[in-house]
Amino acid sequence: MCRRFDSVPGHHLKKFKRRSIQVNNLTRHLRLSKINPSDYALLDASRILQEKPTSIMGKLFSPFRLRDLTFRNRIFVSPMCQYSSQDGFATDWHLVHLGSRAVGGAALVMVEATAVSPEGRISPGDLGIWSDDHVTKLSQIAQFIKDQGAAPGIQLAHAGRKGSTAAPWEKQDFLSRSEGGWETFAPSSIAFDKKYAAPTEMTLTQIAKVEDDFQKAIQRSLAAGFQVIELHMAHGYLLNEFLSPVTNRRTDQFGGDFSGRTRLPLKIARSARDLWPQELPVFLRISATDWVERGWDLPQSIEFSKELKKIGIDLVDCSSGGIIPNAKIPMGPGFQVPFADTIRRESEIATGAVGDITEPQQAEEILRRDQADAVFIGREFLRNPYWPIQAAQELNFNLNWPKQYERAKPQT
Numbered sequence: 001m002c003r004r005f006d007s008v009p010g011h012h013l014k015k016f017k018r019r020s021i022q023v024n025n026l027t028r029h030l031r032l033s034k035i036n037p038s039d040y041a042l043l044d045a046s047r048i049l050q051e052k053p054t055s056i057m058g059k060l061f062s063p064f065r066l067r068d069l070t071f072r073n074r075i076f077v078s079p080m081c082q083y084s085s086q087d088g089f090a091t092d093w094h095l096v097h098l099g100s101r102a103v104g105g106a107a108l109v110m111v112e113a114t115a116v117s118p119e120g121r122i123s124p125g126d127l128g129i130w131s132d133d134h135v136t137k138l139s140q141i142a143q144f145i146k147d148q149g150a151a152p153g154i155q156l157a158h159a160g161r162k163g164s165t166a167a168p169w170e171k172q173d174f175l176s177r178s179e180g181g182w183e184t185f186a187p188s189s190i191a192f193d194k195k196y197a198a199p200t201e202m203t204l205t206q207i208a209k210v211e212d213d214f215q216k217a218i219q220r221s222l223a224a225g226f227q228v229i230e231l232h233m234a235h236g237y238l239l240n241e242f243l244s245p246v247t248n249r250r251t252d253q254f255g256g257d258f259s260g261r262t263r264l265p266l267k268i269a270r271s272a273r274d275l276w277p278q279e280l281p282v283f284l285r286i287s288a289t290d291w292v293e294r295g296w297d298l299p300q301s302i303e304f305s306k307e308l309k310k311i312g313i314d315l316v317d318c319s320s321g322g323i324i325p326n327a328k329i330p331m332g333p334g335f336q337v338p339f340a341d342t343i344r345r346e347s348e349i350a351t352g353a354v355g356d357i358t359e360p361q362q363a364e365e366i367l368r369r370d371q372a373d374a375v376f377i378g379r380e381f382l383r384n385p386y387w388p389i390q391a392a393q394e395l396n397f398n399l400n401w402p403k404q405y406e407r408a409k410p411q412t
């Protein structure tokens, strides 16, 4: 598992876990049946699921409209770095990888964290959008996704102090300059851990450059034909580093209290909303909590999301963690859903739930309970690009298959 995404559980899903996911999502059934939770492993969850009336199904495949964009369902591909670029350029790998998920029925295919500047990359293999030359291949990808009936989205990112690292399948983490790495920047000069170099504390000029880099990246994303942009403010990367008191020890206007720490992220959110067409949505991914005492937490995320709502940000994608290497994160099926749920209610903004959402029933339940407006699926999409097609079968929803594949569709 990618060691940089601290919010990503490092264990593999086993058959037993799949069952217990389903069981966890059926607490109502369990309560009614007076089943002791310690007996979960003994339960045949699929039998219970089959007893569920089909009339409550269908939220997962209901269309979802934000501004003038209608998503065909509520299944979104979570952004996932592929570490497969050179000098930031997208390749045929990205076309096939992202294109397959659009063919597979996702409503939104979000391109991985795409660096707004070379020093904003996590690794030398990151995708980038810091030059007009990057637009050509990205346009082909966006067009292909659109042609399949999905919306193409792109996550715009700056890695901050977590940049200059090797791809996860390489042996080491941090890359020194002699190994092809680069100087990293952050709100304060505090290293991520002892394997990383201390970043350079950003000057006001460097902060202004980051704003400018994001603005140009937003304009290029539009030129490439994307319909959604997502600003990456999660997982301990640069804009998360400005938000969190753990990483932001500045004493100027960009640090200190809540309003200082949120100043740069809000400025960038405002310029995104100004530059992106009024008829298209802007998303923003946050780490709803740092999972560390005196860090960024849910109450701050709620206040921040209220500000985002005022600016016109359309959806908050609620992840967590990543600011420090060894936070204790209580991972498990849907473990971040309560963040999407609480922020949705308290900040009155649309949210996306993400994290260990693997089962169609589980996704359906999250949406049916109004805990989120959409689900972002990550690793399950790496296991199965056709997850939505399979989910529709499981939920008895008659999904239109790509016409090229129709002859394989089971007849009901």
Ligand SMILES: Cc1cc2nc3c(=O)[nH]c(=O)nc-3n(C[C@H](O)[C@H](O)[C@H](O)COP(=O)(O)O)c2cc1C
Pocket: 002, 005, 007, 008, 078, 079, 080, 081, 082, 112, 113, 155, 232, 234, 235, 285, 319, 354, 355, 356, 357, 376, 377, 378, 379, 380
């Ligand atoms: C290979 C890989 C790459 C990832 N890259 C990104 C990324 O570019 N941006 C991001 O916000 N999250 C990234 N993540 C986190 C996922 O988007 C998602 O939030 C996380 O995997 C939890 O969802 P899941 O349990 O459905 O996989 C990545 C995760 C994986 C496994």
